[in-house]
Amino acid sequence: MSLGVSLPTFVDRGGAIGDIPALARHVEQAGLDAVWAGDHLSARTPFLESVVALTAAAAVTERVRIGFGVLLLALRQQAWVARQLASLQYLSGNRVLLGVGAGFDPDEWPAAGIPFAGRGRRTDRMLRTLPALFAGEPTPLSTEPGAPVLRLEPAVPAPPVWVGGMSDRALRRALDHGAGWLASLLTPAELAERAAVSAAMADAAGVRAPEVGTTVFAALSTDSAGARYGRERVVRFLRSLTGEAGLSERAADRLVVSGPPEQLAERLDQYLRAGASTFVVNLSGEDLPRQYELLAATRELLRDAQPVR
DSSP states (O other): OEEEEEOSOBOOTTOOOOOHHHHHHHHHHTTOOEEEEOOOSSOSSOBOOHHHHHHHHHHTOSSSEEEESOEEGGGSOHHHHHHHHHHHHHHTTSOEEEEEEOOSOGGGSGGGTOOSTTHHHHHHHHHHHHHHHHTTOOEEOTTSTTOOEEOOSSOOOOOOEEEEOSSHHHHHHHHHTTOEEEEOSOOHHHHHHHHHHHHHHHHHHTSOOOOEEEEEEEEEOSSHHHHHHHHHHHHHHHHHHHOTTSOOHHHHHHHEEEESHHHHHHHHHHHHHHTOOEEEEEOOSTTHHHHHHHHHHHHHHHHHHSOOO
């Protein structure tokens, strides 16, 4: 099991973005496995650009993995994003986890000069070229006119790819690129259903089913009043990310876990039984270092609950 956190690079409007390097150090000191960052060009809330934020986190840590959850690969110019990712892989000591998504908000694409339509095909073309680019091989850039050839040096190991999204196309993309599948906004029961679809696709294709990961939204507190306030805050934040036409308050509430580590351990156990093994826990609030420590305690509860084999 990999247990990581989503760094607070997005905040509720009116909030303040925290000290990302200091928080990344605390995640590592707490014994957790990874720090992750979401990605947008424009959004409904203040945020930091993911490559820059994760570079800051990588610079002050030594062990934790550095994850994109998820990078909008097709929103970027192909040569520059490949150069950035290879550089981050090199400087971090090969700790990058490359989560990739096709995106869902058409409003941010015009500013990048890239059509929203066709973003899935563009994502696939870019994913196909990344292994050769990371390996330092001369590689035609299939998204650019004339397919100019680029060679990146120094060569680096290709980071593990995680494909975000809940559609059949996202599941197929994970199979096509030998990637893990990173879900979000699914209950354990819903995750189990989609994981079964993924497994059936893999069986039909004669390939191994991808590893399964999921984002979990939580407010950890040993104080009942703090847990209640935290839950309200996370529900509000979750709805702000999806917009007025997105999640209802009821739908958001059922995705949020609040309370002491025992509450989260119970939910993570449900996700484990549904097939997930990688968790990106999205925590927020002024007490993040304390919540990271409670998340580490959650891991110990899960370990104690596992049967001896």
